[in-house]
Amino acid sequence: MTKPLQLLGQAAVYVLFAVCILYFATRPTYTYFDPAKAMIKLSFAHGGDPISECRKRSRAELKALAANMRAPNICPRQRVDLHVRLSLDGKVIADASLPPTGLRGDGPSKIYQWFEVPAGPHSIVVELRDSRRKTGFDHRSTEKIMLKPGQNLSIDFKAAQGGFIYE
């Protein structure tokens, strides 16, 4: 093969390789989320009440313990499952029981869920049970919102800040 042909061949290889890199570095585009819709993210990490009441130790129990271990109450480490329910425009879209984390079940319960919803006005009801009660909810929040296309609405829960937080 003559030198000019060799050089042409080399140039062609470089160009082909470059085109391949340039193309796949940005193309084809990928649509992660329909820009006409909106997203609601329900996420929090919250610890429920202990699974049962604390109990006072008897005198005999206290005596059996080493002097430095004589705490008057025995409290269970394990926490109750949380129950969360999210309704959008009167329709339940999430209804979940959230077990506590941790090997001993003493960590916070957690949730991270997202929902693709149409943009526009919506009414949201979010409820949470974090006590030992079997029915009903301990926290309830109702909100009327206007979701813009492409908006990400997060619903968090922080008991110290008064409950549910919309952002």
Next chain:
Amino acid sequence: MEAIKYPMKLVFVWAEGWFDRFFGPKWNPFYCLGALGYYYFWIVSVSGIYIYIFFDTGVPQAYESTEYITHDQWYLAGIMRSVHRYASDAMVVMVLMHFCREFAFDRYRGGRWFSWVTGVSTIWLLFSAGVTGYWLVWDKLAQYIAIVSTEWFDWLPIFGEPIARNFLAPSHFDGRFFTLLVFMHIALPLFLLFVMWFHLQRINYAKVNPAQGLAVGTLLMLIVMSLVEPAVSHEMANLSEVPGELKLDWFYLWAYPMIDTLGPGFMWGFAGLGTLLLLVIPWLPPKKRRPPAVVNLDNCNGCTRCVTDCPFRAVNMKKRTDGAPFAAEAVVDPALCVSCGICVGACPTAMPFRRAGALVPGIDIPDLSVELLRDQVNAAAEPLSGNDRVMTFGCDHGCDPTRLGVKNLGHVALRCSGMLPPSFIDYVLSKDLADGVVITGCREGECHHRLGNVWVDGRMARERDPQLRRRVPAERVLKAWAAPTDRRKLLAEIEAFQERLRELPDDDGAARVKINKAGEKTASEETESAA
């Protein structure tokens, strides 16, 4: 496994043939994919160090400083950013092609498992390093990567609180996170470099730099790419909005749409099982492990040539143990030996002329010993007649001359062309076993056992020990490197060689000993038997 490997090999061999025509063996990118990977790594490092000078951490600062790099200082930092990105992409291509090629050519088993396994671990590091780079820009693409990456990790039941919550809303995100990201984007490539260094620890004369011409061409290509289509960012990330349409870098981010569509659990399974499969491939059947080279101390004079020539660091010199008057002896590490026989080709005692006693060289391959080779040479020469008799020595991985239909050709198969001691050529010609000798094997610039044909070239050119004796007439020796698909080329070269042999005078100065069919000498000019 063979059903996958063989077609892959044919595609590589075919493509490499074309690239040989354009680039030549020295510049052929296929023959230095690993070295190109290294080269791209250095380009990425240098360009990364430069743009890091202008990069600032913080929620708006990261994006704003990247915009400054891209637009305000486009003429240098902007080009550097583009070079940084495109060289990273090219590095992925090189690494993956290197993997596919080593797999297709069956260069990952036996003693070569170490390079394969360490190579597999570079994949995770390479992708992690690349992904953290995209994250640093803090544009919409970075936001998408942040959300999907953390959601992917949250699938593992090891986090008390979902880490994806860090990107739940603007108030959840802290600019100090970039400090961690910058650290990771520096630490991961450094660790990658360490593993790349580790990857080469069991091979000799590792090629870590591509040929100069190829390096210049590659750099020019990257600069032109950067000018034609500079790397730019998406809009700045905004956690109140969901990223929509994204320009993904498919070299690094191909897995993200899979996580979106198939779920994080599937992706963990795919990545985990895929990695596991890659890691165990060297031990999957069919297992072919040939017996390693053995040292025969009675004939080893500690010359170190086998140590110098071994491509896999399988031979070392240790203190003499047999009391012979030499300082050291060769010792083979069976775990590293791939039984290529290159050490035999380097051994000065692998001399077929020897007649007294058994032919046992200082180092030998048990199932293809030098004595067996000599027997094969004698047997292959027997049916040859006329004045165009050709004896070919070819490796198992190049073109097989016996399938070419050439008349008057005897063939001896070797593990690698580098296994042939040059004295065999002298032996064939001086004993008049053939009129010419052809050495064939993998294409120039490429060798299944890495360095076999390079060493043959050096020995034939009398630049490397053991050298071909000067009395061997050059016109009766032909080197014809040919891949399995180069049959036509090899056929033409051998036929042309035979044509030239026919035209040579019978007595052209070569010291010869005629041997009749019974194996007895008919004339005695042999001077080498004492060797």
